[in-house]
Amino acid sequence: MAAENPAEEAFAIPVEAPVAIETNGIAYAVMMATPLQIEDFVTGFLMAEGLAAADEVGEVAVHAVENGDWGAGYVARVNLPPERLGLIVERARRRVGDSSCGICGIEGVEAALRPLPLLTRSQAGPPAIRRGLDALRAGQVLGRETHATHAAAFCDEAGKVIALREDVGRHNALDKLVGALARAGVDPAQGFIIVTSRCSYELVEKTARAGCPLLVAISAPTDLAVRRARAAGLRLCFVARDDTMLVMPDGAETDEGATPLVEP
Structure with missing residues (x-):
């Protein structure tokens, strides 16, 4: 039931937690996220990173990790095809910072703005x-x-x-x-x-x-x-x-x- 005074309405506090992504046994990124649908998050993140196509992300195993007073964090482990291993290792080695913007571990303007696929026209009005x-x-x-x-x-x-x-x-x-x-x-x-x-x-x-x-x-x-x-x-x-x-x-x-x- 809504509060009679809108100023007294109670809001829930959203959960934000670290999600560590490990690909093929290699620590790739730690992202801050709401820990819901982590499997979907990892799949979409790896696709945006250019590390995997839609059908290349295998089962995502998610494990909670307690962190004392800071609450739980999560580790998400997934295996990609062996031919992706070289790129994973290269990106992990060059990583200069973590972000969810899709350019993690990228060095140089050319790499950050790599070519995009050409799309068909939308029919939605x-x-x-x-x-x-x-x-x-x-x-x-x-x-x-x-x-x-x-x-x-x-x-x-x-x-x-x-x-x-x-x-x-x-x-x-x-x-x-x-x-x-x-x-x-x-x-x-x-x-x-x-x-x-x-x-x-x-x-x-x-x-x-x-x-x-x-x-x-x-x-x-x-x-x-x-x-x-x-x-x-x-x-x-x-x-x-x-x-x-x-x-x-x-x-x-x-x-x-x-x-x-x-x-x-």
Whole structure:
């Protein structure tokens, strides 16, 4: 029951914990994440890192590790095909910092901005996007409880939510979603992704590498996000609201700006 005084309404505190990812027996990364759907998270993270294709991530074994007053951490162990071992070792050796942005262990601008796959055009229109936005809001269970988490959802071309994942980190939520689709055998090319955050270039990269042709964000993109999306043929809809949204046309130059999309 809601509190009579909104200021007295109680919110749950979201859990944030370290998740150590070990691939082929090698410690690869330690990420801070909400420890739900860790198998999906690890799968999507490894795909975004370029270490594995959707069908190359085997069983993910998750083990809780107590850490005294700091609570539990988690170790996720997974084996990738032997031909991936060289890249795993190279990345682990060169790692200079941990992040969930999809460029862990990368050195140099050229490596960070490696080529993206060219995507097919999305067929989803404004009505489908609005249906997806409504369904996303309704499906954010953790978000309603905490008011402190991000969500990422995959919708079919009619706007029906097929999968939704939440996390304290926006990158993590998208990694979980991409991993969930891969583990369920769902083709991201057959729909679109919605994220509850600004449209950063990392989210563009993850969406494009997953093979999804349309990314919808509730906030604005950065210039690099627009340029990377244009290079991949990824359609961007942003500042997405019930009454209007902005769309960056396929192939448009950055300085042309975005077009208001107010179709019913």
